[in-house]
Each structure stands twice: as C-alpha cells, then as structure tokens.
Amino acid sequence: MTKSKRKDIFIEGAIPASLIAEQIDKHSSKTDIGAHQIFLGQVRADEVDGKAVEAIEYSAHKELVEGTMQQIREDLFAKYTLSCMHVYHSLGRVKAGQICLFVFVSSAHRGPCTEACQELVERIKAELPIWGKELFAGEDYQWKVNK
Known part of the structure; x- marks a missing residue:
C-alpha cells in the first residue's frame, strides 16, 4: 500500500499528455495491480452571457491543500x-481544451478502484481550496463555481 506519495499536487499550466502516459507506464511493472481508474478534468469553452470561456486561471491555498489532500488520501x-x-492539479492559466486535473487510482480489483476514484474527484472539488477564474476575451472574467 502506497499511502504517502507526493504532497505537492500542483503543476504549473496544463497537465501534459506525457505526464499521464509516464504515470501509466510506471505501473506496468506492478503485477499485483489489476485495475486502474483515471479521471481527466478538461477546461470547457462554456458560453456565459454570450461569451466563450477561453481559459481558466487556477490559484490555491497550497498549505491547506496539502493537509486536506493528505487527509483525503488517508x-x-x-x-x-x-x-x-496520484493527483495532479493545474495552477495558473489553462486554455479551453487542455487538461487541468489528472486523478489516477490503482487497486487489485476494479470495484474499489472505481469507487475510490469517484469519491476522490468529488472530494477534491468539494474540499480543496482551489479557485478558478474563468477568462473571456479581453479583460473580462468571472469566478468559477464547481459543479
């Protein structure tokens, strides 16, 4: 059981596909694992009042995130x-269409893996002090509400 992994979950900017592939590849030698569940959060170009979201600028209270994430993990x-x-979340500007959240859970069996991943994503959204500012063309923005 690998409980205490990296505490800093943040990546500056979008999460690159190479990181996702690298994490998957690292687990190919672990023969006691029978299931992986992956969640990828992507910035949507939502339309708000006739304007499309071009990007989200993420900020966070890093110290609180570390402690809360450790509790969620435990x-x-x-x-x-x-x-x-494994959890990776973007900080800074992430354009529409890019990945901003990468959650990767592994287990011997699919049931606990799937359930844990779903709960993990919901708790990240509900409990971690991470904020997103939806950016529109020009200087226009609004604070994102997690759904």
Whole structure:
C-alpha cells in the first residue's frame, strides 16, 4: 500500500499528455495491480452571457491543500483496498481544451478502484481550496463555481 506519495499536487499550466502516459507506464511493472481508474478534468469553452470561456486561471491555498489532500488520501486508503493514488492539479492559466486535473487510482480489483476514484474527484472539488477564474476575451472574467 502506497499511502504517502507526493504532497505537492500542483503543476504549473496544463497537465501534459506525457505526464499521464509516464504515470501509466510506471505501473506496468506492478503485477499485483489489476485495475486502474483515471479521471481527466478538461477546461470547457462554456458560453456565459454570450461569451466563450477561453481559459481558466487556477490559484490555491497550497498549505491547506496539502493537509486536506493528505487527509483525503488517508481516508480513502482506510475505506478502500488501494495500491496507489496520484493527483495532479493545474495552477495558473489553462486554455479551453487542455487538461487541468489528472486523478489516477490503482487497486487489485476494479470495484474499489472505481469507487475510490469517484469519491476522490468529488472530494477534491468539494474540499480543496482551489479557485478558478474563468477568462473571456479581453479583460473580462468571472469566478468559477464547481459543479
């Protein structure tokens, strides 16, 4: 069981596909794992009042995120039989169409893996002090509400 992995979950800018591929590849030698569940959050070009979101600028209270994320990690490892868990979230500007959240959970079996990943994503959205400013053309913006 790999409970205490990286505490800093942040990546500056969009999460590159190469990081996602690298994480998947690193697990190919772990023969006790039978299931992986991946969630990728992508910035949408939502239309708000006739204007399209061009990007989201993410900011966070890093110290609070670290402590809260560690508690979420411990809770999920206690609740589910997991092999490992990885979370990466963007900071700074991420354009529409780019990946801003990468969650990767592994387990011996698909059931706990799938359930843990779903709960992890919901808790990240609900509990972590991460904010997104939706940016429109020009200087126009609005604060994003997590749904």
